[in-house]
Amino acid sequence: MAGIIVAFPKIEDGRNIRNILTRSGFQVSAVCTSGAQVLNQADSLGSGIVVCGYRLADMLYTDLYENLPRYFELLLVASRTRWGDERQEGIICVPMPLKVRELTSALAMMEEQMARRRRQRRRQPAARSQEDQSAIDEAKAILMERNNMSEAEAHRYIQKCSMDSGNDMAETARMIAVMMNGDA
Secondary structure (H helix, E strand, O other), X not given: OOEEEEEOOOHHHHHHXXXXXXXXXXXXXXXXXXXXXXXXXXXXXXXXXXXXXXXXXXXXXXXXXXXXXXXXXXXXXXXXXXXXXXXXXXXXXXXXXXXXXXHHHHHHHHHXXXXXXXXXXXXXXXXXXXXXXXXXXXXXXXXXXXXXXXXXXXXXXXXXXXHHHOOOHHHHHHHHHHHHHHHO
């Protein structure tokens, strides 16, 4: 679940929104009145959603959005006249007067999108370091030379050995290189 920060210039408004969200099953991490407070809280959370009004004590929502950490999104609660022509990509808007169902459904949608992006980032394989890639390339070259394998066969062999042993490919490639060079 994403960390939610509620930010309105009047602390009572922020607390009221927090209470609505809490009753609806959302976990609110902080209630703030200024953009500086929001940015401080956001740095400690790492990712999440900021629910805020058009203007905070020290900045507009656009300034806040530009300064938020990378994995934060913004849900603006303001009258349509405030954001009608100024809609910015990446900012979701909920009109005033506020309807609880609109607020909670927008927030739920944003949390689901964040969870989906997090899953996609986890599925992407981590980039290998140059050192690890060199070890794999060296092991493939040895297997190709000594066992007359194609590059694809050598790669599959290292991959299979890696899966069988439970080590990553680079570690397996290093072991293969040591064993094969020990035979020379």
